[in-house]
Amino acid sequence: MSSLFASGSALAYTGSKWNMPEGVTEISHEVHHLHMMAFWVCVAIGVVVFGAMFYSVFAHRKSKGAVAAKFHESTLVEIIWTGIPFLILIGMAIPAAATLVKMDNTHNAELNIKITGYQWKWQYEYLGEDVSYFSTLASASNKARQLNSGIDVNTVPNYLVDVDHELVLPVGKKIRFLITSNDVIHAWWVPAIAVKKDAIPGYINEIWTKIDEPGTYRGVCAELCGRDHGFMPIVVRALPEEDFKAWLAEQKKGGQQVASTAPVAAAPAAAAMPAADSGSAAVAAPDTKVAAAATAPAAPAAAAAPAAAGKSKDELLEAGKKVYMANCAACHQPAGTGMPPTFPALAGSKVVNGPKDAVISQVLHGKNMMPPFPQLSNDDIAAVTSYVHSSWGNKGEIVQAADVAAARK
Known part of the structure; x- marks a missing residue:
């Protein structure tokens, strides 16, 4: 229910308060x-x-x-x-x-972007450009929205409609979106550019835009997709063509494949769960090469990256704490006490203290209420798993990136 009200309040930031926004396309x-x-x-x-x-x-x-x-x-x-x-x-x-x-006329697009919905975040892939990353609720909004956070949400800029990684687009270019989902039905909606399309698992929807004015335009998921539906906003930043080219070159130079430490809004901790909207285009798109790329599974590039050399325990715990606080603490609490029965305590957990292979598999594939986390890099999964294994009195095994890489195969 909190997600529903949060989504409604977020809509006030996405356009005109009393009427449909005129937009910029x-x-x-x-x-x-x-x-x-x-x-x-x-x-x-x-x-x-x-x-x-x-x-x-x-x-x-x-x-x-x-x-x-x-x-x-x-x-x-x-x-x-x-x-x-x-x-x-x-x-x-x-x-x-x-x-x-x-x-519906997506022909002659100058840029193709695949958008994949996850509970509760978005993945953006610039097809043919070797750039892909995740976009999740900004940490300031994520922290303020927590129960008893003590933060006045009116002091948080763009509360609930801000993200850690924006979708960056060029002005004056026809951009084709290929929209799908990895889990449940989502809907990608940005009022200012008049784009609203369902993200359906196993299906590719097509739509396009051509933005006339540089600026930042905000939207939300417009399909009730789960308990944190109200916490997966969309932010589009439109840049002049030359600035966009410079940005894209910088992403390629930096090897931007996955926002590895991006916070997942209210997602369960990686090793926490105990065992126990038609008029759409079909998968065959006009551009056969692009369509083939679009229908491929949203496998994170981090999975293919070679595992880093083994790290010391201190290095793993330092990095793991950052990943934990960004991704897991919202539900399992900073001290690992959890919020039973939905989110169990990690302190003293039999699962956390159990074999590392089982925990890594659960992180990668999910279980029960816990979604899978393959989008995290091998280093991040190794770090956060090592952190929960060694915190709050736990005495589990230390996990290295090579262990995670082996589990992905």
Whole structure:
């Protein structure tokens, strides 16, 4: 329920407070125009209908001696009250259909981006550019939203609609989105660019945009996807073409594949769980090469990266604490006490103190309420697992990145 209310409050930051935002794309302008046309048609109908009704009640009331007329069928009246609504609907349908056709025309895109929804984050892959990363709720919002956090959310900039890694796009270029999901149905929605499309497991939806103005545009998941539905916002940053090229080159130079330490909004701790929205394009897209890449599983690049050399226990614990506080502490608490029964305590846990292979497998594949975490790098999984194994009195095994790499095979 908290997720539902949080999602509603976040919508206030995604556009105009009282009306649909006009947006910054050609399609968004057309959608806004259709919206206003339908609004004024409804206003006109309301004025005519209620005006006639109120006039009739006032001018022909019983106190003035009015007597109700007695009549039955009238062919003329039937034609009028059938014909006028029909003409109104046709007049609205023609421009709406033209806009829908234009929205579905993803041909000749200059950039293709695959968007994958996870509980509860987004993955962005720049197809053909070897750049991929995860985007999750910003740590300031994630911290403030916790029960009894003591933080005034009004002091948190862009509360619940801020992320750690924005989707960066160029201005003036046609961008094709290939949208899917790794688990349940999500919906990727950014009002300012008039893009709203369901992310469905095992299916690829297509839509496109061409942003006219540089800026930052915010959105949210528009499909009730689970307990933390309200905590997976979307932030799009549109840059001039030259700035975008520089940004993309920097990502390639830095080997940006996975935001390895990105916080997962209210996700369970890695080793914590005990054993126990059509009009979509099909997978075959016009661009065969891009479509083939889009339908491939969202395997994180970190999985393919060679495992780092073994680290000392102190190094693992220092890195593991950071990963734990960013990803796990929201549910399992900083001291590992958990929030039973949904999120068990890690302190003294038989699972955490058990064989490391079983724990690593559970982190990678998930279990029960715990989602899988293959998007974390081998180093991060090794570090956080070692941290919970060695904290709060636990005496489990130290895990190295090589152990995680072996478990992925």
